[in-house]
Amino acid sequence: MNQFILEKLVSGLNKTNLHKDIYQTIGWEQLLNLYKESLTATYLDNNYEFEEFNGWEKVVVDNKLHAIVHLNKKPSRKWIIACHGYTSSKESAALGAWCFNKLGYNILAFDFLNHGESAAGLVTFGINEVQSLEQVISWVNQTYKVNQIGLIGFSMGAHTVNIYALKPGVKHKKNKVKFIVSDSTYYSIKDVLVILGKIKFQLIESMFNSIKQSLIEYYLSEYNIDLLEYDLNTLKNNTKNTVPALFFHTKADNITDYRDSERIFVLRNSLTKQDQIKIFNKGEHLQAQNEYFSEYNKILQEFLSQIK
Template sequence: MKQLIFNVIVKLLNKTKENSDYLYSNFSNASILDLYVDSLKEEGVDPRITSLLGEEWTYQKFEDIGIITYLNPKKTDKWMVALHGYSSSKESSAISAWFMAEKGYNILAFDFINHGQSDEGMVSFGPNEYQNLLTALRFLHINYTPSEIGLIGFSMGAFTLNLSALINDLTFQSYNVKFGISDSPYFEIKEVLKTVLKFSTPLVYNQIKNLFADLIHEYKENFGIDILKYDVKNLIKENKKSFPILFFHSKKDLVTNYQDSMLFFEERKVLKQKDMIHIFETGAHIRSQTTHTDKYFELVDEFLKNLEE
């Protein structure tokens, strides 16, 4: 019986390609991006967020991930890499990174494994997604010569960004990653697993909430994915190098807790980076940019200026 429950839970966690498979089968690549933009326009968000409608994006596949790129008409070697959230896609993160084009960046957005146009696989809420990020950076360095790379991540993408900043290797130095913008991350994978399942299966959540330790074991034994491979607190203690991160979160976020961003910020103080944080009083999950556009952009400008000093 327990194995049956595990199979159901794993299937629920990995239903992330269902909507995107339909979209990519029935619409052109460009029109899918337009659909995302049009939906935001209907909400009345700031035009600076949606002004990319009609701009030329290039879609391609590299190894196991789907990628879109935008080359700034003002020639530049600076790149912004966008990391989307769980059950989302590269189109949504591309829109959220679009404002960086005005600041002189090219933009790359990619699909995590089992999302969008990437290959099927297992969603791991961090470890596999970190490998996808490395693949995206490898793509940039094979095809371009970035002088500077910034990362901007949302929810699962924000956690992946924060994780990547702490893994003690030379990858990000050699790839010229200079900073990150972390929007609405979680601090622990096991806690966000509970949240995802609570939203996905509210009627049976109380019956399965005590099985999470076994579920993590199941992921490792049957799928070879160690969800707990990277312990953030230990990585911070062990690592002496990182890149600066600007944290955004909202107190009204019902998916990830704003205190998780605060915890990241406080724990990272020992790294002595030029980190910044801003907690908004209002705004739904990963909606700070659309809810508080002026302040959001102002803080990004302040953060980037501080990095130059």
């Protein structure tokens, strides 16, 4: 495929810092509050509890990953680390993870590279992203007294925590990571490239299924990034250890396919019997928690009750 076209496609896929101007004008605090106000206005009946929502603080991990931290009002050594989706940011992930506050967790949400306020970098849909997640986990363990860390990811962030849970050589026990929550994940990088191609490059939508292999080869030749390195099936076959996972998805998701969550759940079955999955009927991409607020949180609490 034409080199110029591939360069333009990669450039388009990496236009992910959608809030740059907002950070410069109103700052992350106002953006976080705007997300909160929008959420409560849209879902008035869900009884979101934001009494303790003030007190978020900004931190920077390894001089490049910007994060916000909320310490529980009751001193706690339990942490949840939240990973946002493609083109999103730490502020939306913080809202998605807020349900953990009433469960006694401290919360950290961070921006992946080339998102939010973090440093520029290549978006790799899981490869660089899991490295950033590992850096954040290490920082939390070095900075605070920690007994337990949980990970929650949304869409691309969900794929990232799924990789982390299966990645060979990861020392979950040493890192104190006890569980993951995967919300609206995808299974294959090939599938998600086609989805993003249809969304971002509508003029060549019909061609994108054939273009995806050229994009994968371009990432490898130009950036030495193998987008297929963390194929979940391969990871599962090369590891003996994982942590319990809870999967959420909706059948009405118009971005990622709920059957991807089902595939990963089945894939992991030989490693652990503690996984749980809930597929809701309605709700667009990443809306399971909002559409089924009470049930979502009940399932989450029941899942966490088994975590030691």
